[in-house]
Amino acid sequence: MTAPVLDAPADAALVLAGAEVFQATFEHAGSRGDEFFPAGLAATSPVLVTFLVLRVPESPHGPFTIAQVRLSCRSGVRARALVVATAVDAAEATTAWLAAGWGIGGAPPVRVERRYDRVRVGSPWFDVELTGPKPVGTESVQYVTGLHPVAVPSGARLAQFEVEVVPDRVERGRPVLHRFVAPEAAPGLVPASAVVATFAVGTLTLPRVRFLLRPDQPAHLGTERL
Amino acid sequence: MRFGIFFELSVPAPFDGAAERLVYANALEQAELADHLGLDWIWAVEHHFLEGYSHCSSPEVFLTAVAARTEQIRVGHGAVVCVPEMNHPVRVAERAAALDIISGGRLEVGTARSSTWTELGGFGVDPDLTKQTWDEYVHVLPRMWSGEPFAWEGIGWRMPERRVLPTPVQRPHPPLWVTVTTPGTELDAADRGIGCLGVAAVSFAEQERRTAEYRRRIELCDPVGGVNNRVTTQNFLYCHEDLDHAAAVGGAMAADFNLANSHLLWTREAYPTSAYQSLGNQATQQTKETGAPGERKPLPEGIAIGDPARIVEQIRRWESVGIDGINFMLNTMEKVPQEAVLDSLRLFAAEVMPKFRS
Numbered sequence: 001m002t003a004p005v006l007d008a009p010a011d012a013a014l015v016l017a018g019a020e021v022f023q024a025t026f027e028h029a030g031s032r033g034d035e036f037f038p039a040g041l042a043a044t045s046p047v048l049v050t051f052l053v054l055r056v057p058e059s060p061h062g063p064f065t066i067a068q069v070r071l072s073c074r075s076g077v078r079a080r081a082l083v084v085a086t087a088v089d090a091a092e093a094t095t096a097w098l099a100a101g102w103g104i105g106g107a108p109p110v111r112v113e114r115r116y117d118r119v120r121v122g123s124p125w126f127d128v129e130l131t132g133p134k135p136v137g138t139e140s141v142q143y144v145t146g147l148h149p150v151a152v153p154s155g156a157r158l159a160q161f162e163v164e165v166v167p168d169r170v171e172r173g174r175p176v177l178h179r180f181v182a183p184e185a186a187p188g189l190v191p192a193s194a195v196v197a198t199f200a201v202g203t204l205t206l207p208r209v210r211f212l213l214r215p216d217q218p219a220h221l222g223t224e225r226l
Numbered sequence: 227m228r229f230g231i232f233f234e235l236s237v238p239a240p241f242d243g244a245a246e247r248l249v250y251a252n253a254l255e256q257a258e259l260a261d262h263l264g265l266d267w268i269w270a271v272e273h274h275f276l277e278g279y280s281h282c283s284s285p286e287v288f289l290t291a292v293a294a295r296t297e298q299i300r301v302g303h304g305a306v307v308c309v310p311e312m313n314h315p316v317r318v319a320e321r322a323a324a325l326d327i328i329s330g331g332r333l334e335v336g337t338a339r340s341s342t343w344t345e346l347g348g349f350g351v352d353p354d355l356t357k358q359t360w361d362e363y364v365h366v367l368p369r370m371w372s373g374e375p376f377a378w379e380g381i382g383w384r385m386p387e388r389r390v391l392p393t394p395v396q397r398p399h400p401p402l403w404v405t406v407t408t409p410g411t412e413l414d415a416a417d418r419g420i421g422c423l424g425v426a427a428v429s430f431a432e433q434e435r436r437t438a439e440y441r442r443r444i445e446l447c448d449p450v451g452g453v454n455n456r457v458t459t460q461n462f463l464y465c466h467e468d469l470d471h472a473a474a475v476g477g478a479m480a481a482d483f484n485l486a487n488s489h490l491l492w493t494r495e496a497y498p499t500s501a502y503q504s505l506g507n508q509a510t511q512q513t514k515e516t517g518a519p520g521e522r523k524p525l526p527e528g529i530a531i532g533d534p535a536r537i538v539e540q541i542r543r544w545e546s547v548g549i550d551g552i553n554f555m556l557n558t559m560e561k562v563p564q565e566a567v568l569d570s571l572r573l574f575a576a577e578v579m580p581k582f583r584s
Binding site for chain 2: 025027042044045046048072074076077078079136137139140141142144170172193195196198
């Protein structure tokens with residue numbers, strides 16, 4: 001994966017109404033997972049493989065859909081999710097705006113299919129489905145702060161920001177993985193035991209990027225304020 | 227004020243047999259010394275699959291060894307995981323009764339429901355149900371320990387009528403506790419007439435608030451059995467004549483524990499459920515998400531690390547918020563050499579404990 005160039009970081013948070021957020025989680029099997037992380041991060045045990053899809057019907061630069069493969073880890077004492085693959089499905093200008101402002105970049109397609117009894121999403125790396133959705137409390141769901149590989153003039157960094165979601169409703173069900181291709185950044189990744197899948201509809205906030213992390217250093221040494 | 231030792235049995239990498247044997251041997255030696263010095267409790271956690279953090283998956287075995295080597299000190303589960311997939315309630319009652327007999331009536335029984343996905347997922351537990359199954363356990367354990375015929379049909383398990391044997395020495399039964407990490411569990415404890423076994427770092431003010439509410443509420447409790455109205459907190463202990471040396475050695479030990487704790491995979495991070503409202507993470511409670519990610523924060527106030535005078539001062543403050551006892555972690559992953567741990571304990575017993583004993 002070629003890291004997007006973060007050359008016009010967003011200077012304010014972006015609030016996006018009517019967003020759909022799909023998340024399916026599996027446990028990685030076959031190794032401790034240390035090999036997926038740079039020296040500045042620590043793997044959780046087990047490593048959670050999360051497929052995250054955001055569909056935004058309206059933004060200042062038009063609609064977009066994002067798919068990511070994320071791996072659970074720790075930066076210092078804090079829970080984080082390392083992004084190892086991203087796909088963006090949007091107009092060319094929208095894609096460029098997301099890459100420059102947040103370091104969210106990657107080739108399409110991303111597909112979302114909603115039916116009354118399932119939600120199925122697809123990307124170049126996964127085809128995964130939430131089955132048997134049941135409503136759960138909106139306070140139940142949590143999205144972990146992501147670490148997005150980016151390029152800045154001083155080198156490779158991880159842009160840290162949390163996708164904030166205020167859901168109007170949340171459904172939870174069982175994830176079924178129909179297809180998986182390990183991303184280039186995480187060869188050997190094996191999403192094995194299914195954990196859970198959720199689908200939320202609500203207001204999404206993309207906060208501005210406040211911190212950049214040097215991937216090769218622990219958080220207390222390698223954090224740069226943007 | 228009572229004092230206890232709280233064992234996680236954390237193991238330094240590589241996790242080979244030699245390291246585990248050393249940790250267990252050192253812990254047993256510390257327990258023997260604690261008994262000799264007049265401390266009140268030895269507690270052992272129950273954790274599964276938590277590499278490095280805790281290799282104490284069979285606390286009943288460890289506590290039996292402690293009981294066999296000691297004479298006065300009480301031995302406690304800190305705590306038994308009350309989830310049917312991990313410990314059938316009948317087996318919990320049976321094992322506890324046997325340990326109460328072996329220890330001559332020195333058993334304390336802490337209860338818990340586990341807070342990591344690593345453990346719950348490993349046993350295929352539905353996180354939505356653990357609060358309910360925990361509630362069933364604390365209600366049925368006193369009844370099973372009575373020795374009377376017992377039957378049950380509940381949410382998590384069922385059984386036809388049987389007598390659960392043996393019965394414990396202590397009457398009506400060994401004191402029951404619940405581990406308290408998140409706010410609100412102290413109210414669950416009070417409503418059921420069981421003790422609060424604090425296992426997460428909280429501030430003086432927060433502990434005072436929780437303790438006061440617990441004291442008020444337990445007066446109105448509908449007890450599950452014999453009432454245990456005690457409240458304890460958890461702390462680190464490293465006591466040395468030289469304050470700077472104590473801060474360096476004990477501070478590193480505490481920091482290592484907090485880092486290991488922060489690396490646990492909390493249930494809420496993996497599985498969205500209202501049954502787990504917080505990450506239950508000690509380290510991040512001490513480093514809120516307000517500053518820079520890499521910002522180093524000082525150790526929290528109240529920590530029992532320092533020279534005897536400082537530790538007395540800290541415990542006086544804990545005493546003033548109304549708690550009954552403090553349980554100390556003495557080491558993390560053998561960070562502190564065993565002789566230094568034992569010396570710290572001896573100094574604590576000689577210079578600090580007498581200040582809190584009538």
